[in-house]
Amino acid sequence: MTTPAAPVERRVPDAVHRRRWAILGTLMLSLLIVVLDNSILNVAIKTISTPAPIGLGATQSELEWAINAYTLVFAGLLFTAGLLGDRLGRKKALLAGLVVFGAGSALAAESGSPDQLIAFRALMALGAAFVMPATLAVLMNVFERDEQPKAIGIWAGGVGLAIAIGPITGGVLLDHFWWGSVFLINVPIVILALALMIWLVPDSRDPSPGRLDPIGVVLSVVGLVLLVYGIIKGGQLADFTDTKVIGTILAGLAVLALFVVFEKRSDHPSIDVGYFKNKAFSSAITAISLVFFALMGVTFFSVFYTQSVRGYSPLQAGLLLLPLAAAQLIFAPRARLLVDRFGNKATTTAGMLIIAAMLAAFAALTADTPIWILEVLFFLMGTGMAHIMTPTSVVIMQALPREKAGSASALSNTFRQVGGALGIAVLGSVLSTSYRDGIQDKLTFLPAGVRHTAGESIEATLGVAAKLGPKGRALVSPANDAFLHAMHVTALWGAGVAVLGAVVVALFLPGKAAARTGTEEPELVAADH
Structure with a gap:
């Protein structure tokens, strides 16, 4: 006589379990505004760098700080935000973070100078620091362990959706409204997310939180x-x-x-250094840092390539990024299937090598390369990214106990943001230095002060050329040539960083057998309200 199978013991309350997918949708909406904001800004960079009244006349370094102010405040406060969420409740952290983010967005839209924009971007980051880790922490507390990889894959796919919506939305807004509209669009999304959060999302916390x-x-x-x-x-x-x-x-x-x-x-x-004794955890964190180091720097220069060199509008430039986002949206939820078959190590290493190859391919792009080639590169980059984000996120989140989900998410996002910030800084500096070296001997006929400004970026050179009228047209072709050379150099640096990430993953991430083993989780402490 066959003994009936014992019922599966749930760690998640039934009321929460039944609405877990609706909760995931709400979390993705919160995630959407945090990611969408950065992808919108990438499209608006050229417009913001344009002199008033169209833009703010931001310099190359001010543009980098508009991005890095957000990233640095975000990364610097994620430790504390994750701990506060674990201590006081992740739902409370989400709600507070959304309110601050929405207020910062409204203020950023009305910025009257690059300095004000940088300051309000920092305020937005303060709110985002509480939103991002809490989304993954709540996810880990409303899904059973066997469903977590699928949920994390959908969560990672949501990042791809935000990347798609951001540039396209930004392009449409910039075609019809002033540049500040790319920030004001966050406000209605925040209001909707707050309403759904209050209605659907349960609170959860760490029963034994540490001190701040x-x-x-x-x-x-x-x-x-x-x-x-x-x-x-x-x-x-x-x-x-x-x-x-x-x-x-x-x-x-x-x-x-x-x-x-x-x-x-x-x-x-703030961070338990002992976490990093786990090789799988450390290698997954390193992989995320390195891939975002490479990708953020490359995304920064690709905007100038499509708009300044190729002459596309902000909306067209946003649409060109669609294959990158579509690939993530398609493959991120399905990446777990490759992990089940080949293991974390093989899947993630392949993803890193794809990213490296695509970045290296950027070094072959010219001013008249068929645009479909760029689209293929973006699609393959998104495919590689999907097969890095999902397995590494699962490894990181399942390596630590469930009640430390906020800390695990904060660590993952901190290293991702720090990697991205350093990528923009380092690769942006490589781009700026290479461009200046390539253009300076073509600017000798300009006055010294104007010469320095014109050599700062391709947009600055083209801006000076426009003011010079017919005489300035001779600068357009040298500016494009200098930028392309700088882009090629920067892309190869990014490819090298991605190769380094592939080596780290191949050496230290768990393989197929290890990926299937798990540890017992502590009981969930949750309040269903």
Whole structure:
């Protein structure tokens, strides 16, 4: 006589389990505005760099800081935001973060200068720091372990959806409204997300949270700001041997080293350094950091390639990114199927190598390369990204106990954002330095002050050329040539970083057998309200 199978014991309350997919949809809406904001900004970069009244006349370094102000505040506060979410409740963290993000978006839309835009972007990042880790933490607490890979895959696919919607929405808005509309669009999305969050999402928390670590937070923020500022300044000056540049970079590294030492010795660290003894966890974190280092830097220059060199409008440039987003949306939810068959190591290594190959292919693009080739490159990049994000996110989130989901999500997103920030800073500096080296001998007929400004970026050169009238037309072709050379150099740097990521993953990420093993999870502490 066959013994009936024992019923599966659920760790998630039945009321929560029944509405888990609706909750996931609400979480993805919250995620949408955080990711959409950055992808919208990428399309608006050219417009914001245009002099008033069309834009703000932002310089190359101000544009980088408009992005990095968001990224640095976000990354620096994720530790604390994740801990507060685990301690006070992830739903509360989500609601508070959305309110702050919405307020920052409204203020950013009315910015009257690049400095104001940078400040309000930092305020938006404060809100986003509470939203991003809480979305994954809630996800881990409303899905059973066997459904978590599927849910995380859909969550990662949502990132692809946001990347698609962002540039297209931004392009439509820029075609019909002023540049600030790309930030104001966040406000109605925030209001809808708040209403759904209050209605659907349960609260959950860590039953034994640690104390907060203000010293560690300050050290991490100060260290990152100094490091990235030094790198941006080096690119702006086209001289990384400058005393101020070297001093700032070394000071940043010293503060970050002090942060690590402090965290090791603290009895209530922001980040438990012991997490990194887990090789799978460490390699997955490293892979995410390196791939975003490469991709964020390349995304930064691709906007100028499509708009400044190829002459596409913001909307057209947004549509050109559609294959990148579509590939993520298609493959991210299905990546778990390849992981089941081939394992985390093989799937993620293949994804990293695809990214590296596509970045290297950017070095072959010219001013008249058939646009379908760029579309194929973007699609394959999105495919590679999908097969990196899903398996690494699953490894990271399942490596730590369920009640530490906020901390795990904060760590994952912190390293992703830091990798992206450094990618924009380092590769942006490589782009800026290479461009200046290539264009400066063509600017000798300009006055010294104008010559320096014109050599800062292709947009600056084209702006000066437009003011010069017929005489300035001779600068257009040299500007395009100098930018293409700089783009090729930058793309190869990005490809090298992606190859390094592939090596790390191939050496340390668990293979097929290890990917199937799991550890027991602690009981969920949740309140269904």
